[in-house]
Amino acid sequence: MTKKALFSPIICAFLALLLVILIPNSWIESLIPKSRVSQAATELNPVMFQGKYIQSKMLENNRYLPIYGSSELARLDAFHPSNYFQENYDGFVPFLVGRGGTISIIHFLNLAEHTDQLKGKKLVFVLSPQWFQPRGADESHFVPNYSSLQGYDLALNNKINPVVKKDAIKRLLHFVPVRDDQLLKTLYLGEISNDPWVKRKALLVKPLAYAYRGILEKKDLYYSIIGGTSRSREIKQTVKNKSWTQLQQLAAQEGARQATNNRFLVINSQYNKMKKKVPSLKGYKRGASYGRSVEYYDFQLVLDLLKQSGAKPLFISVPVNGPWYDYTGFTKQGRTSYYKRIKEQVQAEGYPIADFSNHEYDPYFMKDTIHIGWKGWVYVDKAIKDFYDNKTPQKSIQM
Template sequence: MKKAIFSPMIAAFLVLIILVTIPNQWIESMIPKDRVAQAATELDPIMFQGKYIQQAMLDDNSYLPMYGSSELARLDKFHPSNYFQETKAPFTPFLVGRGGTESLIHLLNFSEHIDQLKGKKIVFVLSPQWFQRKGTDESHFVPNYSSLQGYDFAFNQNINPKVKRKAIKRLLRFTPVNSDPILSTLYKAEITNDPWTKGKAMAVRPIALAYKNLLEKKDLYYSLVGSTPASREMSRGVKDKSWNQLESLANEEGSGLSTNNKFYISNYQYNKIKKLVPSLKGGKKHMTYGTGPEYRDFQLVLDLLKESGAKPLFISVPCNGYWYDYTGFPKEGRIAYYNRIRNQVLKMGFPIADFSKHEYDPYFLKDTIHIGWKGWVYTDRAIQDFYKGVKNPNDEVIWPH
């Protein structure tokens, strides 16, 4: 009887030992060659929080990394993933981000690949709603946090120590970091001169390194297995059209899909909030996006990208002016954000596609906050010019002096 009970446990243990001891190079050699291409529009959180897929993508010059949050999932015929595929562009956008992926999460991600970013063109989409007065919270940070990236950050010696210390102070405010006794010990040792804390960090360092190696192996196995590819709407309707034709087509499509409200929100999205709309009128009179800790978090991202030698284009997404006016959100609180974020980016020597004047441009956004239809057309043009190195003075891409 005992043999029957313990045999499966022993077998499982042996299998685990085998999986752990298999060299990483062997696992990498078994990962399908099309895994990166599959992940480009998959928007799989396992990929965001891992390392291998993004590492392989950054090593391949045929991909243009595109970082952001929930707007990346608004795929339609005008979305960069579709537009640049159908127009046979020399690059494929690779989407990294989902709802709640804000500056600190992107910082950890970039830091993990800092040695691959030199000279790399990337696109970074900024959302006004990140810049709440209190900054990102647990509900947004926790689901997007990666233990692998957190531990990699602790061991990363390629980051400016000043930037690293500032980031650690922020990261320690969040439960996944602060409640991890090993990681928090390593982090605290970076920001203190206390000999006891530094001694504890030295003691747990070998354990932390072993755990980081296990997380890397786990990521390789996830990359090997992959996930079920999501069904994405792709269309040839954007092929062989001028920018004016695309804008007209976007207006036409947006108009046909936004017929049940006065905010130029798609019927599908409006139906989700329709019952709440009366209760939301005038409820945000004291709101602003012009201040808060997110600006400091974003500055850490800018500092790291500057240090890495990356070549980013930032996309500044506007608010839906009609909806924001209805909710009472002061226009001054939006303008303060547009101005501050534009100046912050330009000061670091990076270009920004500033779409703030499109607040009241019908069909520029698909709902209350997410870019879509016409907004994607403008984004496509900004990305294309950026990729080609075109600095058109009549374009909405602002380059630093």
């Protein structure tokens, strides 16, 4: 094989890559299907969460109400907001943002990309007690949900309150993907250090950072052309034109049909996966508490960012499965201390919160040990509707 034959594929690949990078963003955007945003509303696609284009398009369209959360958003059933508001259209379409492990610091990075679009924007933020472990988010939850694009956008964003930005950077530097990215780490250290040489290094590499972010943005656009894989949804018209009382009854009936093989009222399919381990889990959480956690500080970053941006959020405080938590020895005090603290933290910023913490023992409010479902979604649907209709959060939890 001649040298020319050997290097020709390499040269062609390099030229092709160069061409892909040099194509104007506007050209790429013109290739993205107009239906991509509506498709992404329930796809729960990590590519969308970690990108920017689709969420930007969603936020500029008043048709969508973003709902930020984590794994509970994937519990798609007839009573889930995506189904309920499709069958009972009230002027908006829920747009789901989050998956398992999408904790406060990840939401902060995501929202920080869109601060200019959040002024006056209504949104819903679902809180999960299990985020509030004593040490906060760990690598196993952070790594799969971290976005380099969002990390660089934060570094190059000069509009965020400097104090909030520095606090966020200090927190992010605890995580391996950030520490291992030498370019990003240099930028971050330049933000928080008082050392002139460290700041000078950050200034020197900034042009490289802008160029690399440009590549990441282009990558996001190409992914937006391809789109994601649609999730199967249980579209049912049984929730259409029903009163809240009727919906509660239907939800309880559905829960009773699907949770029949255990005293914790966990959906059968989930309990079958954990059944063998249940005896060994009795009392294993003795002494645990969600009342003290690094996560409260990460969550405060979210609150500070929303306050600065002028967003209008509603927070949903989800309970845990009381019988299951009692069985594992997780004390009532360890739960109520969380409910109380998170409610006070939200209300201190003047935001409404739909607090469902008194539903720990409400049959079929939860679908498993930690995820809301069935009857719980009915309460959330009403809270969202009342919030969108500018009713008080107190009224939104009375059924």
